[in-house]
Amino acid sequence: MDKNPVVEKIEALFSDMIMKNVSEHAFEERLAKLLTILTNNEKEFQCAIVKVKTSEPFFLMHTFPYLEEMDEFCKIITEDKLDLKSMFGKWKNLDHWYIEIDSRCFDRNELSFTPDELTSFVLHEVGHSIYSDSIVEKFYRAYRETYANMKSVEKESMKIMYMLMYIPLSTACIGKSFMDRGNGIHQEIKSDKYAKGLGYGDALQTGMEKILKAYGNAMLKTPNDEVNMIKSDIIWANLNTMDLSRRKNKLKDDLFLRCIRSGSKFIKSLSYKILSALGISTHATYTGFAVESSVELFNESGFILNHKTEFNPTVLGSYERRLNAVKANYTTSMESILFGKLKPKLPSQYDIDALSVEIDRIENNHDRIFVLDLVYNLLDRITAFEEYYEVKDPNTLKRFSIPIESMRSNLNNIRLQALARKNFKKNYKLFVEVPEGYEG
Numbered sequence: 001m002d003k004n005p006v007v008e009k010i011e012a013l014f015s016d017m018i019m020k021n022v023s024e025h026a027f028e029e030r031l032a033k034l035l036t037i038l039t040n041n042e043k044e045f046q047c048a049i050v051k052v053k054t055s056e057p058f059f060l061m062h063t064f065p066y067l068e069e070m071d072e073f074c075k076i077i078t079e080d081k082l083d084l085k086s087m088f089g090k091w092k093n094l095d096h097w098y099i100e101i102d103s104r105c106f107d108r109n110e111l112s113f114t115p116d117e118l119t120s121f122v123l124h125e126v127g128h129s130i131y132s133d134s135i136v137e138k139f140y141r142a143y144r145e146t147y148a149n150m151k152s153v154e155k156e157s158m159k160i161m162y163m164l165m166y167i168p169l170s171t172a173c174i175g176k177s178f179m180d181r182g183n184g185i186h187q188e189i190k191s192d193k194y195a196k197g198l199g200y201g202d203a204l205q206t207g208m209e210k211i212l213k214a215y216g217n218a219m220l221k222t223p224n225d226e227v228n229m230i231k232s233d234i235i236w237a238n239l240n241t242m243d244l245s246r247r248k249n250k251l252k253d254d255l256f257l258r259c260i261r262s263g264s265k266f267i268k269s270l271s272y273k274i275l276s277a278l279g280i281s282t283h284a285t286y287t288g289f290a291v292e293s294s295v296e297l298f299n300e301s302g303f304i305l306n307h308k309t310e311f312n313p314t315v316l317g318s319y320e321r322r323l324n325a326v327k328a329n330y331t332t333s334m335e336s337i338l339f340g341k342l343k344p345k346l347p348s349q350y351d352i353d354a355l356s357v358e359i360d361r362i363e364n365n366h367d368r369i370f371v372l373d374l375v376y377n378l379l380d381r382i383t384a385f386e387e388y389y390e391v392k393d394p395n396t397l398k399r400f401s402i403p404i405e406s407m408r409s410n411l412n413n414i415r416l417q418a419l420a421r422k423n424f425k426k427n428y429k430l431f432v433e434v435p436e437g438y439e440g
Contacts, residue, residue, distance in 0.1 A: 003198070003199050004198055004199075006037050006038045007123070009034055010034050010035075010038070011116055012115070013030055014115040014118040015115040018113075018115060018118075027049070028047045028048055029047075031047045032046055032047045035047070035099070035122070043095055045099060046097075047098075048099070048101070048265055049100075049101050049103050050100045050263055050265060052263030058102055058214075058215060059100075060102055060105065061099060061101050061102065061122060061125050062100045062125075062174055062266070063098070063099050063125045063126070063129035064097070064100075064170060064173045064266050065097060066094075067166075067273055069096055070169060070170075070270075071163065074162050074166060074169060076090065077162075078155075079162075083373065084369050087139075091133075092130075092131070097129070099122065100265065100266060111210055111214055112210070114207075116203040117203045117204070117207030119200060119203065120195050120204035121204070123204075124194070127194025127195055135172050136172075138223065138230060139169060139172040142168065142230035143230075144372070144373070144376045145376070146231055146234045146235060148379035149383055150238065153242075153330035156329075156330065157241045157327075160322050161241040161244070163273070164237035164240060166270050166274060168231075168233035170267060171230050171233050172226070252280050252309055252311065255271045256280075256309050258271040259272055275309065278315065278319065279314065279315025280309050280310070280311055280312070281310055343388060344381065344384040344388045345381070345385065346381065346407065347382065347407060355374055355411070355414050358371045359418060362418065368419070368421055371418045375411050375415045375418070378407075378411055379408070379411055382404060386404070
């Protein structure tokens with residue numbers, strides 16, 4: 001197979017970097033330009049080599065949307081109850097991307113990667129992060145599973161604090177499985193059509209085997225592991241939103257520590273952007289003077305000892321007032337619902353049995369996601385029923401507690417069955433019976 005001339009230039013650039021024939025800055029700029037050309041100038045890139053401490057896990061490469069586009073994506077997610085197809089469309093329309101490369105990729109004493117292996121990794125990043133549905137699908141699963149159990153007031157409050165969703169979305173970007181404990185390394189590589197289509201399937205495999213040899217099980221994650229990590233961050237965001245007044249110092253410290261501990265320039269920038277949006281500024285510990293903060297400032301030696309963060313009461317007060325208004329409106333709206341004629345109803349056993357039948361109809365990944373959406377919609381109905389009777393008639397809610405628990409258990413089993421459907425290939429055989437001696 002003849003290699004794409006742009007990809008050949010990328011491979012030559014990696015070769016120059018390994019042999020120290022090009023500076024890091026020049027490498028970053030040239031790689032960004034070549035990736036833009038490779039994507040027919042439809043996507044714009046920024047690349048950065050990240051120097052991490054030897055104690056930090058090896059991450060190889062990470063790909064994120066620019067913060068401005070991530071901001072818009074998170075805002076749309078919390079404001080609108082998007083279906084998966086819409087989310088796929090919005091993700092693939094994002095135009096600006098940021099790729100980080102672990103500096104240890106170029107350390108011959110750490111991992112002896114060849115230029116074609118490093119090229120295969122960056123092609124893998126483009127294929128799986130930008131042109132694949134994998135990140136959005138995992139994020140959507142985690143978000144919908146969490147969203148289905150949120151009360152209305154939590155859903156409305158998240159619209160105000162949507163910037164906290166940067167954290168779980170960045171976790172989805174970081175958590176891509178290069179190797180899946182369930183399907184194995186070859187299954188993952190086989191699914192990577194982008195790198196393989198450009199002639200780098202074999203290089204991707206040999207590169208992955210080097211990582212596995214060097215780091216073993218530390219690099220292995222299942223898709224469920226990744227979804228649970230994202231869910232944990234969504235729950236973290238929801239807790240801080242619903243109890244901002246009491247948890248504000250913990251939230252400030254969490255974000256502050258993310259800025260300091262993470263080797264990722266992007267994660268530092270992301271955490272700093274949230275700090276700034278919440279009106280949290282940096283001050284010198286002993287003088288109390290405000291410091292002209294920047295992401296680079298957090299890399300300074302002794303920064304955590306010499307600086308502290310403080311809230312701007314005006315900005316924070318604005319968020320608190322808006323969240324309190326949502327809670328007050330929620331109480332009013334609940335009262336109007338209680339006096340209305342429309343009462344939420346629990347799903348019937350027929351609804352749940354019908355979903356069990358849908359499992360057998362799954363023939364592809366889109367079918368599977370549709371069945372998951374049906375499960376989440378029934379979970380939404382259960383949550384609405386609980387909300388209503390929690391206020392209207394707690395005794396009725398108590399009486400239905402066992403059926404509700406049973407329904408949730410059944411729906412969770414159906415969800416797990418849908419997720420377990422991975423092999424959609426069907427082998428059909430045709431048998432033709434012909435008369436004896438027939439030679440046609």
